[in-house]
Amino acid sequence: MAGAAPARAQSSAAEAPAGDGPWIVRATFEERAQVDRLAAEKEPWEVHHDQRYVVVDVDREGWRRLVELGFAPVVDVARTEYYTRPRAALPGQVEAIPSFPCYRTVEETFAAAQALVLAHPNLATWIDAGDSWEKATAGGLPGYDMMVLRVTSSATAGPKPALFINSAIHAREYATAELTTRFAEFLVNGYGVDPDVTWILDHHEIHFMLHANPDGRKRAEAGQLWRKNTNQNYCGATSNNRGADLNRNFPFEWGCCGGSSGAPCDETYRGAAPASEPETQATRTYATALWPAGWVGGNPPPSNTAGMFLDIHSYGMRLMWSWGSSTTVAPNGIALQTLGRKFAFFNNHNPHQAIYLYATDGSTRDFAYGERGVASFTFEVGTDFFQDCASFESTIYPTNRQALLYAARVVRRPFELPSGPETLSVAAQPNAVNVGQPITLTATDDDTRYNNSNGTEPTQNVAAAEAYLDTPPWAPGAVALPMVAADGAFDEPVEPVQAVLSTTGWPVGRHLLFVRGRDSASNWGPVAAVFVDVSVPVELQTFTIE
Numbered sequence: 001m002a003g004a005a006p007a008r009a010q011s012s013a014a015e016a017p018a019g020d021g022p023w024i025v026r027a028t029f030e031e032r033a034q035v036d037r038l039a040a041e042k043e044p045w046e047v048h049h050d051q052r053y054v055v056v057d058v059d060r061e062g063w064r065r066l067v068e069l070g071f072a073p074v075v076d077v078a079r080t081e082y083y084t085r086p087r088a089a090l091p092g093q094v095e096a097i098p099s100f101p102c103y104r105t106v107e108e109t110f111a112a113a114q115a116l117v118l119a120h121p122n123l124a125t126w127i128d129a130g131d132s133w134e135k136a137t138a139g140g141l142p143g144y145d146m147m148v149l150r151v152t153s154s155a156t157a158g159p160k161p162a163l164f165i166n167s168a169i170h171a172r173e174y175a176t177a178e179l180t181t182r183f184a185e186f187l188v189n190g191y192g193v194d195p196d197v198t199w200i201l202d203h204h205e206i207h208f209m210l211h212a213n214p215d216g217r218k219r220a221e222a223g224q225l226w227r228k229n230t231n232q233n234y235c236g237a238t239s240n241n242r243g244a245d246l247n248r249n250f251p252f253e254w255g256c257c258g259g260s261s262g263a264p265c266d267e268t269y270r271g272a273a274p275a276s277e278p279e280t281q282a283t284r285t286y287a288t289a290l291w292p293a294g295w296v297g298g299n300p301p302p303s304n305t306a307g308m309f310l311d312i313h314s315y316g317m318r319l320m321w322s323w324g325s326s327t328t329v330a331p332n333g334i335a336l337q338t339l340g341r342k343f344a345f346f347n348n349h350n351p352h353q354a355i356y357l358y359a360t361d362g363s364t365r366d367f368a369y370g371e372r373g374v375a376s377f378t379f380e381v382g383t384d385f386f387q388d389c390a391s392f393e394s395t396i397y398p399t400n401r402q403a404l405l406y407a408a409r410v411v412r413r414p415f416e417l418p419s420g421p422e423t424l425s426v427a428a429q430p431n432a433v434n435v436g437q438p439i440t441l442t443a444t445d446d447d448t449r450y451n452n453s454n455g456t457e458p459t460q461n462v463a464a465a466e467a468y469l470d471t472p473p474w475a476p477g478a479v480a481l482p483m484v485a486a487d488g489a490f491d492e493p494v495e496p497v498q499a500v501l502s503t504t505g506w507p508v509g510r511h512l513l514f515v516r517g518r519d520s521a522s523n524w525g526p527v528a529a530v531f532v533d534v535s536v537p538v539e540l541q542t543f544t545i546e
């Protein structure tokens, strides 16, 4: 690169547009090292290693820096216009972010979560995990509490495996908090209605930090491309470039590897010290309480470790796992890859180890895996920071809801269950019976559902299937009811399975029937369930007539 850069720099600099920007630019590069240098100070919106260009927002100084690093920037006129146009409420819009009626504000999100807790106190809890920088810092700014919405059924005692979902740590990533808020509402409203949601909440906890950077989010809601927190000690109290990148501020491998910046005005500024920011401290303390063990004796987590952390970002349609700081495959890297390819089956993201794009250090993802020892992923949802509502509703929410639901299904054993078959289309015929009337239970076990766009996940034939009545396979007293291949032989990777079950002796009431499958490599997949209602025949009912 050294030889070519000066000439390219001169020609690009000559093409610099008039004014001060900001501009959204497409900037071509010669080699990967340029991207790594850029990403250590500025977050590229897009990185296309195959076509050798990045998309990034720059002001005049940023343009100069791009040229200095050997990039050849060209203004994307349409996107620049989209991001710099004044934002106004749509006709009749009285809620949500102006021009984006699908994205609730911080206050509206918190109000929705509190309403959920009020209506379902047995399923949802609202927990104050700390303060945002503005609240933590004396100076008259109100700021926010760092709130966690915990969703689980209080009817079932713990301890339970914990899934922690973080969103909007980067303020401008509009779609992320709405995605997780909708998913939390989906879970709470589905309890007792959807059989899978019901067992998930009976036996697991889902923790949502819906707004991991509420101070910054308020800036972004006003139309600014705000990424960091709003810490006024960094880059000047009134600068729009101030603050720390909370996703570079975590103490695990903080500033280790060229994956963050030490310059306070940079987009990827890592903060003054590891966990210097109150938002980081809140998240870290909360996560540590969920998963106190960490890397026991310095050893990587065993394959049967429960727990999972997901950090939901936008954008780029990527599905990433540790490490982001090194090209080394993580000790659990193959298992993380399997689960990553499974998630990506649902949301059609590109699955890869995080560092493929560029190095990151001090990130939430590597903290959760590297310090707390749980399966950990970054989702980069959608195709824009200020994502249009039409694609959020039609694609981003429905596809990612499926991925998040899968996370909840496997959080008990995230390094193991994703290798096994998925159980689909569980049905009981009939699903309402009198005691003693047999039912036919059917399902399909499918070992093939992975995103194979970046390498091919090994799959096997389905080798066995079984059902459980009310007590799932991991619980004490579980009794396996064998199922058979509907076509007579377990010899395919997608296998219809069935069992005829007598209901003699089943208690009257609503039951959950669980089904799971095992592949020929001895991997059991997660369960899926169906409701069956059992009653007493009318002729046997006794009535008391007064």
Ligand SMILES: [Zn+2]
Pocket: 170, 173, 313, 314
């Ligand atoms: Zn982000």
